[in-house]
Each structure stands twice: as C-alpha cells, then as structure tokens.
Amino acid sequence: AQSVSQHNHHVILSEAASLELGCNYSYGGTVNLFWYVQYPGQHLQLLLKYFSGDPLVKGIKGFEAEFIKSKFSFNLRKPSVQWSDTAEYFCAVIFTGGGNKLTFGTGTQLKVEL
C-alpha cells in the first residue's frame, strides 16, 4: 500500500538552530507533495507544495523542501528556526492514479526553545 513516513516524531531545537524533517513515501509513480503545519490551537495550514518543475521548493516563513525522486523523499528544511516555529509538521502526498486524497505522515512535533 502507498504510505508516507516521517521518522522524527518529536524534535527539540534551540532558536537559530537549523531544521531538517524527513519525509519518505512508498510509490514509484508521479506524486504531488505537501508540507502542512499546525500551530497550537490552529488548523492545518499549507507551508509549501511540489507538483512539478524545480525540485527545490520555497514556502512561507523561510521554509523550503527538496524533492529527491531517487530517494522517494521530500525533506523540509529551515536554516534558522524561531520560537514561533513550534508546531506540528505534516508531510502529505497525493499519489496520482489514486484519486485526489492526501495521504499523511504521522507528523513531527517540533518544539523550539528560547
């Protein structure tokens, strides 16, 4: 079955540290890739997405992600995190040919300490 994995479930960083959250999926076909964020008490918001073109995607709030097709990965990065980045981060994939449903990873809880 097609699946999405996020290997880091809880991450704690100090402000200004660099962030990389892993996301892998199991599917050899075409995919649409997303990172969503859920700040405490708020709803899921889109951080960035990849449909086609340049595999390095820039999103809001200084986040970026790189699609590496050979590794089935779409890792999220930020060079310098802030306390306000404390949130839960979800990788999600649309596997083309499987309708338009999002398949989510388990999420990564990021805590940024001052």
Added chain:
Amino acid sequence: EPEVTQTPSHQVTQMGQEVILRCVPISNHLYFYWYRQILGQKVEFLVSFYNNEISEKSEIFDDQFSVERPDGSNFTLKIRSTKLEDSAMYFCASSAELAGGLDTQYFGPGTRLTVL
C-alpha cells in the same frame, strides 16, 4: 483571506446517537473532503465530494457515514449511529480546480467528536 469553517468545534455524544458535522468550504471551491485524526494517529482520508456526488471514499467510510451538500454553502458529514471508535478530530477541506489538475486542499479548524 477566505477560510474553511467548521461547526461545532466540540461535540460530545452518546454511543448510538447520530451526529452531523458541518463545514462551510471556501466559496469558489468545487471539491470537498473529510478527513479524521484519532488521537495519536495519522490524519486519514474519509471521503471526497464533487458535483454533488462522492468521487472517492476510504474503507473507513462505511454505511454509517454519509455526506451532503444541502445548500450552496454547507457540506456535512453525518454519522448515523456513533461508536466509541468514531471519537476523533474531523477535518473538512476544500480545493479549487486548476487546468490540468487540482489545487491545494485548504483545511478547516476541525471538530473534536467525543463518543461516550
């Protein structure tokens, strides 16, 4: 910026009772979705809806579940006879249609359903 809204934010019900969860999608969107997240688990797809009919549903979406767009703005999820395992956060989402494919799905704040 337009948002997806959901009501109620919390719903507590007794096992076996019917519940209706309501969503108002973004006004020019044509595709609507329900997802749920059981505490500690992944967000799971339930159903997608387009042109007044279900376009796709998951194994979770059995005969106890139904969806409806009763008017031009609301999109509802009904659970006919709730079970304890239906306790979860239910998210509504909507997306527009772009040439060549679909746009991003935008999510509402969720309804936390607790079945006692």
